[in-house]
Amino acid sequence: MRAAVQRLRSIISNAVLGGGEADVSATASAADTVADSKKAELKEEAKKELKEELKEELKSMEQDLLRHQISAKWELMHRIDRLREPERQLTCALCGHTEPTEAFAVFESACIFEGGEITRHQCPQCDVIFGSSLILSLSAEELTREYEWHYRVFSEGDSTEQELRAFYALNPERDKKYVNWGSGAWSRSIEVLRADGWASVWL
Secondary structure (H helix, E strand, O other): OHHHHHHEEEHHHHHHHHOOOHHHHHHHHHHHHHHHHHHHHHHHHHHHHHHHHHHHHEEEEEEHHHHHHHEEEEEHHEEEHHHHHOOOEEEEEOOOOOHHHOEEEEEEEOOOOOOOOEEEOOOOOOOOEEHHHHHHHOHHHHHHHHHHHHOOOOOOOOOOHHHHHHHHOOOOOOOOOOEEEOOOOOHHHHHHHHHOOOEEEEE
């Protein structure tokens, strides 16, 4: 044991006093290489983080700009619409029933997608609530562009459970047909209902 301790002391002494200069130099060189490699790695990580931050910032700016454009567009459309003479008669968008405007109940709400105020009417004949007239006046191409713009900014959650509750609240009958209008790509309600035997449900 004493011999081993003396040998260890000798090795340490040689290293400190210069006997292991070549080993120390090699170790220092290796340490510098490791340090340089670490610096390059940290620099690359910093660049990646900065790139991700810039992407997120640009995406946020793009969405803010799109929201502003959507809001400005619909504000202008509402202003133009208010300059028109009010409709004296309305025609139901579903059943085609026509009566004086005051015969239709009015429902007003605020669009959560930057579209301003929404005015809908309830048909006294079939009870369907339809509107707004501005949306219904859009062509298929205009409506498609509207959705494309909105879905670049907004997204919807999975509304499957709510749609299923609404469907069964209607006390549906197997021999009738049902349309889930505007369910979107996030809902699985049609898939679930058809698996449960409801063949006459459609998007």
